Amino acid sequence: MADTMPTQEAVRAWTRMARAQQRTLERIEGALKRAELPPLAWYDVLLELSREGAADGIRPFELERALLLPQYGLSRLIDRIARSGLIERRPCAEDGRGHLIAITGDGRELLGRMWPVYGGALAATVDARLTRAEAASLARLLDKLLADEASPLDRPA
Amino acid sequence: MADTMPTQEAVRAWTRMARAQQRTLERIEGALKRAELPPLAWYDVLLELSREGAADGIRPFELERALLLPQYGLSRLIDRIARSGLIERRPCAEDGRGHLIAITGDGRELLGRMWPVYGGALAATVDARLTRAEAASLARLLDKLLADEASPLDRPA
DNA sequence: AAAGATTGATCAGTCAATCTTG
DNA sequence: CAAGATTGACTGATCAATCTTT
Numbered sequence: 001m002a003d004t005m006p007t008q009e010a011v012r013a014w015t016r017m018a019r020a021q022q023r024t025l026e027r028i029e030g031a032l033k034r035a036e037l038p039p040l041a042w043y044d045v046l047l048e049l050s051r052e053g054a055a056d057g058i059r060p061f062e063l064e065r066a067l068l069l070p071q072y073g074l075s076r077l078i079d080r081i082a083r084s085g086l087i088e089r090r091p092c093a094e095d096g097r098g099h100l101i102a103i104t105g106d107g108r109e110l111l112g113r114m115w116p117v118y119g120g121a122l123a124a125t126v127d128a129r130l131t132r133a134e135a136a137s138l139a140r141l142l143d144k145l146l147a148d149e150a151s152p153l154d155r156p157a
Numbered sequence: 158m159a160d161t162m163p164t165q166e167a168v169r170a171w172t173r174m175a176r177a178q179q180r181t182l183e184r185i186e187g188a189l190k191r192a193e194l195p196p197l198a199w200y201d202v203l204l205e206l207s208r209e210g211a212a213d214g215i216r217p218f219e220l221e222r223a224l225l226l227p228q229y230g231l232s233r234l235i236d237r238i239a240r241s242g243l244i245e246r247r248p249c250a251e252d253g254r255g256h257l258i259a260i261t262g263d264g265r266e267l268l269g270r271m272w273p274v275y276g277g278a279l280a281a282t283v284d285a286r287l288t289r290a291e292a293a294s295l296a297r298l299l300d301k302l303l304a305d306e307a308s309p310l311d312r313p314a
Numbered sequence: 315a316a317a318g319a320t321t322g323a324t325c326a327g328t329c330a331a332t333c334t335t336g
Numbered sequence: 337c338a339a340g341a342t343t344g345a346c347t348g349a350t351c352a353a354t355c356t357t358t
Contacts, residue, residue, distance in 0.1 A: 003278045009292035010283035016299035022170060022225065023303065045327060065314060066180065073349065075320055086179035097318045097357045119162045126167035129302050135166035139303075141295045142173035145286050146180065151340095218340060230327065232342055237326090254335045256339045 024125050031121040037114050042081055046111045049087060049103035057090055057100030086110055181282050188278040192272050199238055203268045206260035208245060214247055214257030243267055 086107035243264035
């Protein structure tokens with residue numbers, strides 16, 4: 001399968017990316033925890049549900065794609081958030097298999113309280129170390145890395 | 158606590174980094190799993206133990222620092238790897254509280270079989286999308302992001 | 315049969331408490 | 337008591353199997 005070994009540059013980029021992501025995530029989760037707020041995954045769900053056009057709710061499989069979560073992980077995540085009253089499940093008219101997930105008033109309110117903490121952690125981590133031009137450059141390189149051309153690994157063995 | 162909000166560039170860099178790390182990790186873990194090899198965390202431990210100077214074993218707390226793992230997570234990870242016979246615990250002469258962890262012959266052998274798969278996934282993911290110069294540039298920016306100046310978040314509330 | 319979604323069983327991660335030695 | 341390390345209890349992730357509707 002793997003007939004080519006990575007360049008030294010690719011290895012260094014990967015190890016740094018893994019570290020930087022881990023550290024940044026720890027800072028964000030730490031800040032949320034200190035503020036007694038839910039974890040980042042809840043923010044991502046609430047944000048997606050608060051977008052224009054999601055007022056009537058969206059289907060779990062749409063969330064699944066937006067957040068790149070496996071379906072079984074999502075079922076239980078939705079359960080937990082719904083039990084807290086931040087989102088609600090509604091029956092779906094067009095497709096009896098699934099339902100619609102919609103954000104509640106409490107959900108919108110919490111989203112508003114989470115952003116200052118989340119954003120503050122990001123500013124203290126990223127903006128404190130990179131200029132705007134550097135951050136833009138970083139984002140551009142990561143976008144290239146995210147281009148979803150099929151890679152050799154995608155071929156079935 | 159968070160008195161400054163992040164720039165748009167910082168937010169974009171962070172969201173891309175989270176996605177890129179997730180996707181790259183999934184590819185690596187997927188490749189290892191298809192090859193019926195242990196997860197990446199085992200590789201990291203084995204690699205650390207295979208370095209020059211670790212022939213007699215190293216202390217768990219050293220591993221903890223090298224891999225940025227919490228102590229309780231490490232205890233159980235070591236348990237699992239040791240149960241597979243890839244590493245072994247030895248009593249520590251100088252300090253009766255802890256022991257030394259050393260890689261076994263089987264461990265070295267497995268490490269050698271994991272690298273082609275790990276490296277192949279990296280090449281197929283990173284080198285397939287970035288030039289060497291771009292990967293070097295990415296690594297440099299991430300190094301800046303990893304600079305461990307104290308950030309405002311580190312101050313106690 | 316395939317798509318959307320959930321559930322049961324199992325495994326790994328987390329937090330606090332604990333134990334031992336320095 | 338600090339530091340090094342482990343354990344118990346709980347929460348969260350994962351995989352395969354299942355159920356329903358299209």
